[in-house]
Amino acid sequence: MNISRRIVLHFPPRITGQPVVFRLARDFNLKFNILKASISPGEEGLLVMELSGDQNNFDKGIRYLNEVGVKIQSLSQDVVRDEDRCTHCGACIAVCPTSAFSLEAKTRRVLFDHNKCVVCGLCVKACPPRAMRLYF
Ligand code: SF4
Numbered sequence: 416m417n418i419s420r421r422i423v424l425h426f427p428p429r430i431t432g433q434p435v436v437f438r439l440a441r442d443f444n445l446k447f448n449i450l451k452a453s454i455s456p457g458e459e460g461l462l463v464m465e466l467s468g469d470q471n472n473f474d475k476g477i478r479y480l481n482e483v484g485v486k487i488q489s490l491s492q493d494v495v496r497d498e499d500r501c502t503h504c505g506a507c508i509a510v511c512p513t514s515a516f517s518l519e520a521k522t523r524r525v526l527f528d529h530n531k532c533v534v535c536g537l538c539v540k541a542c543p544p545r546a547m548r549l550y551f
């Protein structure tokens with residue numbers, strides 16, 4: 416059975432220069448589509464990607480990532496915005512790796528596109544009035 420998931424990978428500094436993602440394709444026959452990358456050698460890296468392939472290979476690939484020290488964001492969560500709490504301050508726009516937030520020029524309101532969200536949780540911590548909530 417083939418599956419496809421959007422995942423967020425956190426790379427510790429010691430492995431940011433290694434061909435970890437290349438090995439997902441070569442050793443486990445997985446296809447990946449990188450949605451957002453923020454990786455510099457020697458620093459912690461963040462990679463948002465859509466990963467797909469055979470379920471067994473997918474599981475092996477995830478195990479491999481765990482073994483080399485990559486932290487994988489839980490896939491069974493959801494992030495929602497409490498519209499009553501949001502003050503449209505814009506703090507979430509800068510932290511979101513997938514550009515799920517945008518500023519509507521005319522109204523100066525911050526729009527949230529739930530479809531772009533990969534549930535990394537960064538906006539939850541960054542939101543001053545705690546309008547972004549993480550559900551398990
Ligand atoms: S950081 Fe919170 S309050 Fe500010 S715009 Fe984003 S969701 Fe709204």
Ligand code: SF4
Nearest residue numbers: 511532533535536538
């Ligand atoms: S959890 Fe927040 S910061 Fe992360 S992708 Fe979703 S909207 Fe963007």
